[in-house]
Amino acid sequence: MREEATAFVPGHITGFFSAHSAEDPTKAGSRGAGLTLTDGVDVTVTPAPEGESTIVLDGEELEIDPVRTVLETLETPARVEAESEIPLGSGFGVSGAMALGTALAANRVFERKLSRNELVTIAHGAEVQAGTGLGDVVAQAHGGVPIRLEPGGPQENKLDAIPERARVEYVSFGELSTADVLSGETDQLSAAGKQALSRVVEEPTLLSFMYASRLFAREAGLLTEQVAETINDVSEVGGQASMAMLGETVFALGTGLSDAGYEPTVCATHPAGAMLK
Amino acid sequence: MREEATAFVPGHITGFFSAHSAEDPTKAGSRGAGLTLTDGVDVTVTPAPEGESTIVLDGEELEIDPVRTVLETLETPARVEAESEIPLGSGFGVSGAMALGTALAANRVFERKLSRNELVTIAHGAEVQAGTGLGDVVAQAHGGVPIRLEPGGPQENKLDAIPERARVEYVSFGELSTADVLSGETDQLSAAGKQALSRVVEEPTLLSFMYASRLFAREAGLLTEQVAETINDVSEVGGQASMAMLGETVFALGTGLSDAGYEPTVCATHPAGAMLK
Numbered sequence: 295m296r297e298e299a300t301a302f303v304p305g306h307i308t309g310f311f312s313a314h315s316a317e318d319p320t321k322a323g324s325r326g327a328g329l330t331l332t333d334g335v336d337v338t339v340t341p342a343p344e345g346e347s348t349i350v351l352d353g354e355e356l357e358i359d360p361v362r363t364v365l366e367t368l369e370t371p372a373r374v375e376a377e378s379e380i381p382l383g384s385g386f387g388v389s390g391a392m393a394l395g396t397a398l399a400a401n402r403v404f405e406r407k408l409s410r411n412e413l414v415t416i417a418h419g420a421e422v423q424a425g426t427g428l429g430d431v432v433a434q435a436h437g438g439v440p441i442r443l444e445p446g447g448p449q450e451n452k453l454d455a456i457p458e459r460a461r462v463e464y465v466s467f468g469e470l471s472t473a474d475v476l477s478g479e480t481d482q483l484s485a486a487g488k489q490a491l492s493r494v495v496e497e498p499t500l501l502s503f504m505y506a507s508r509l510f511a512r513e514a515g516l517l518t519e520q521v522a523e524t525i526n527d528v529s530e531v532g533g534q535a536s537m538a539m540l541g542e543t544v545f546a547l548g549t550g551l552s553d554a555g556y557e558p559t560v561c562a563t564h565p566a567g568a569m570l571k
Numbered sequence: 572m573r574e575e576a577t578a579f580v581p582g583h584i585t586g587f588f589s590a591h592s593a594e595d596p597t598k599a600g601s602r603g604a605g606l607t608l609t610d611g612v613d614v615t616v617t618p619a620p621e622g623e624s625t626i627v628l629d630g631e632e633l634e635i636d637p638v639r640t641v642l643e644t645l646e647t648p649a650r651v652e653a654e655s656e657i658p659l660g661s662g663f664g665v666s667g668a669m670a671l672g673t674a675l676a677a678n679r680v681f682e683r684k685l686s687r688n689e690l691v692t693i694a695h696g697a698e699v700q701a702g703t704g705l706g707d708v709v710a711q712a713h714g715g716v717p718i719r720l721e722p723g724g725p726q727e728n729k730l731d732a733i734p735e736r737a738r739v740e741y742v743s744f745g746e747l748s749t750a751d752v753l754s755g756e757t758d759q760l761s762a763a764g765k766q767a768l769s770r771v772v773e774e775p776t777l778l779s780f781m782y783a784s785r786l787f788a789r790e791a792g793l794l795t796e797q798v799a800e801t802i803n804d805v806s807e808v809g810g811q812a813s814m815a816m817l818g819e820t821v822f823a824l825g826t827g828l829s830d831a832g833y834e835p836t837v838c839a840t841h842p843a844g845a846m847l848k
Contacts (some may be wrong), residue, residue: 409731409732409733410731411732455687457686498684566714566842566843569736569842
């Protein structure tokens with residue numbers, strides 16, 4: 295057994311999605327598209343005595359169900375310590391990042407000898423089961439600007455990507471509970487998500503992704519007043535912005551938010567998927 | 572139209588493979604596994620007048636069939652200028668890197684609006700058609716340490732990966748023609764390749780990859796005297812080395828070749844697939 299291992303997992307902003315349920319959580323998930331980010335989460339796993347696993351995010355101990363499930367599935371009691379550049383509960387896939395980072399690092403520390411797909415499947419299944427996300431884990435494993443053509447873990451899904459890179463800006467105004475939204479009525483949301491996906495499959499560019507995301511945010515009925523206003527502010531200066539699904543967060547390409555007078559956090563799309571450091 | 576675009580494509584050393592033919596070159600290819608490398612090829616595409624495409628590698632004009640095919644398929648007459656850290660014809664996937672880099676960069680320069688999978692499919696098909704490689708392009712698009720479970724382009728294939736990173740050393744003694752080897756009798760080679768794949772699927776670790784690769788190199792009957800001797804030298808100092816398929820090249824994990832007294836080139840596995848710069 296090694297003393298510790300660290301994985302970096304990029305953040306992931308979903309622009310639009312449709313939810314797809316299945317009894318087996320490794321087959322459930324979402325279709326959609328998003329941006330993986332150079333801002334992400336470092337997850338360090340250190341062995342702990344059996345029954346004494348702990349999860350720490352930015353110095354604070356907390357419960358994150360999918361992380362707990364990953365540790366149990368791999369039978370790797372551990373201290374999981376995450377340092378995040380992105381806020382929890384704001385649409386950046388922090389819980390998915392922690393689940394995936396834990397799977398990659400625990401596999402290494404405990405020499406579990408699982409393949410990358412197997413580890414992604416475990417993290418994806420744990421996230422879906424907990425209701426904290428549907429597509430972040432597979433997107434974060436892929437990197438770039440992934441298009442999720444078919445839902446589920448890597449044994450089931452089908453991914454493509456937009457072959458572009460971009461500077462990305464974002465501002466967060468607060469949290470939205472993914473679990474609350476996903477446990478509600480998602481028919482309207484999913485219809486809008488399917489339309490958005492057709493558009494991006496037809497023209498896989500960042501511009502069409504932003505356009506489809508904006509339409510989706512409106513049609514899915516998830517816009518808060520603050521988010522709608524900010525997206526408009528960016529549009530008015532000729533920029534491209536939309537809402538991160540699911541968080542009270544606005545993201546923009548290039549200098550969209552700065553140009554509109556905001557003081558955003560600046561990062562970029564991340565060319566690689568999650569990786570051991 | 573943009574003035575130019577540059578893509579970086581990692582080198583790829585195949586440890587073992589089995590060949591799979593099909594009438595449609597986007598469905599043909601290979602199963603196997605390999606290492607993508609931080610040493611790779613930068614490919615810059617600049618528009619050229621129709622009928623005046625040129626291909627330049629490290630300052631020298633030359634013909635590389637799959638690159639020509641990619642330009643014709645995308646209808647993007649261009650000057651393709653590649654700077655390579657890895658030698659041509661020595662088992663590093665330079666031709667695949669140039670085909671894939673050309674596809675990514677030409678799509679951007681000429682705003683062809685194709686998806687990443689479409690571009691990889693075009694480059695893969697061009698490479699298979701030319702007989703210069705069977706699995707490099709899809710591996711180079713993936714990054715990391717890809718396991719090619721099913722042959723073909725991204726619409727057809729199935730990939731997994733070994734979730735590890737490593738320092739990699741290599742020495743090249745000369746060229747082998749991929750096209751010559753692949754156009755000969757490949758039954759014995761493919762039988763050995765399938766066995767090697769089973770081994771790595773059962774235990775997806777770098778150690779088992781190196782072991783399977785060494786067995787394959789012996790059984791496929793492709794070892795030259797110089798390569799066999801070098802692999803033995805590394806084994807004798809407790810290191811892990813094998814032969815790059817297809818080149819007169821030995822690669823080793825960690826400090827295997829240095830420890831055995833060679834003066835290798837040093838790089839590492841590349842965590843990301845091919846990317847625009």
